[in-house]
Amino acid sequence: MNHLSNNYSSPDHGIEAQRSVFERNFGRDPGDFAFNDTKNLVVRYLRDRRLNKVMERLQHYLGQDLSQVSALCVCGGVGGEATYLRNAGIGEVTNTDFSENALGVCRARDPRLKTRLLNAETMDLENESFDVVLVQDGLHHLPRPVLGFNEMLRVARKAVIVLEPQSGWSGRILGREWEEHEGIFNYVFRWNADLLKSATRSQLLKRDLAFEVIRLWDHSGFVHRAVHPLGNGKLSLLAAKSIYAALTPLNFLGNQFIGMVFKS
Template sequence: MTKALDIGCGPKPKNPFNATEVYGIDVRDDIDRGIFRADLVVDPIPFPDNSFNFVTAHDFLEHIPRLIYCPQRRNAFVEVMNEVWRVLEPDGLFMSFTPAYPNPAAFRDPTHVNIITDETFPAYFDNVNRWASVYGFKGAFQIISQEWRGPHLMTIMRKVAAPNTPQTEAIPDVSMHTPPAHAAATATAPAASNDKPKAGSVEEWNYKLYHDEGSHALDAETRRMHESWFSEDTADFWRHERMMEPLFHCLSHTHNDKWLTVGDGHYGLDAIRMMRRGYKSVLPTNISGTFLAEAKERGLIPAYSEENAEKLSFADNEFDFVLCKEAYHHFPRPAIALYEMLRVARKGVVLIEPQDKYADPPVIPGEDQPSYEAVGNFVYALSRREINKVCWGLDLPAVAYKNICDVYLPGVEYVQAKDGEPLFERLKAETADAELKAKQLLIKPNVLLTVIFKEKPDQATIDRFTQGVEGWTFRQFEGNPHLKRTRTW
């Protein structure tokens, strides 16, 4: 006997695997037809663990929001995938059949709030990458097949044991909580375990980093990549230094200022790099504190705070500067986050983000197109024009911009940034080629460095931007003529 569950089944559960018993989940129940009521946006699947040989979702997952507040922040789509994995028996099959990007059918329906791509399941929920583990995914699937059926993408995947998780173990509840105020941002040591490696060893740290309560279990390859981020001699570190170096030079006089980093969830790496450059007070924040807590335990950062960028817990002007590097474009409502950063900053906000290729010269010809990451978020790229409007609207005194070209090559995390290293030499050559083409206006730089000033900068600061590192554009605004009486600068 085999059992199947069709989630979001409507009036009649579908049975593509020809199971002998078929059940359904929908927002309206019909016991006679084996349909049970549950709103899977907020409710669990009302069946025990390991109940089904098959779970199917026809034209359903696109209706599950990726992020909700009810009232706490929840990753609803990830939770549904957790539930599917939980109720499947070991080696059970899950079939997703959904309109997907880039087909217009994925976008037409106004209730489609979860845009699936052909990379969503292989990259985020499979047993190799499991990138969704960062967002609370506890299971793992082996991708069996994936094919297009008209506008629909049909993906069949098999439940497999999650890394370091017994296959019969139930998925623990995903903890949803309100981010605490920064004053209470301390990490409690996880409970001891009988099977931990030898105290003080590298193996013990790796165990703590990925397996203690509150940490996400990472597969070996993801663990290797995470560990590479702490090395300062890699080609990947060289890439990130290229983005930060112009700011380090022009804002070198701010070493004694109070800094906040936003969206710094990768162990507070932005804050770590700043502190190693002599910045004395840098507080890293992120909406999830999992890896920040690990960095604090390791002694890499003295403190951290779990913060929703749209509602920072800090007082007005509590920090001198705020830095947001490669996080703004992930935010669902980045404009709100920017105004929050400007609220808590006294002197200015620094952004290092993807450049909008359809705004600012040289403009890419043709109709603008959206860009999405495999996890489903829209990539909210920045433009100078957009930042100028923020400055004009808030009557701010000045802004500085610099474009750079960033090139990523697979494997740069694992090779040294030294002459003669083939991958590093290729990275340098392709980066130099891109910078040359950008100067010739043949391509558009893909990264925009921005400093928004809340206080009028002094002449020495202006000179650093206009006479120091090549490529900066410094723009001072005359200000709203109707607000001169109330202007602080």
């Protein structure tokens, strides 16, 4: 499969070709994924920044005691965001991915997490079987990203959370239109508030819903490189926070999208 073919020219829409590339990537030394558990102040801040914003809204809608809440992470890789949710107090967190190697690393690094091998476009799960369903940087890999989102809406009882690239000129300039790994391409699908609402309403119709959307700047690699000369301590953390504070008035032009749908 390459970017000159249509994804529907293969019976599985190119999923198996993508899966084998990710499988090889996640088959590397598990130590390569230790950054998910780092205590480095700067890396921790950069990795958790978007999820901290999500957690604040989840607590608003679901209450402070999250011990009875279940969460499903879609395209969750080795489980970085699943661990974050578990550390934040969510009682039961299941990490899913289509890479068995990724889930193996996940189980080794955080035995508290459950894992399920799933294709995000067709999840073999009951309707409304998890309170919260979250994806971070995953839908844009799918040949049919909105289908993946529709699956999340179906499986979620209370909330669907999407952390993905934001549509608009900033993403087009700073980001890539296409991602390529070992000759396999995916289009980088970007979201906005209208798309989130239209895709949700089409499926959930007139059901009582609340939507929340955050647009922001987020470029961990760039900020990490910028503050690196200051070391890995509090000074560097302060500098990273200052960069994002300075960008806050320009968040309406940001490159990242956080979309949240709360079912009543």
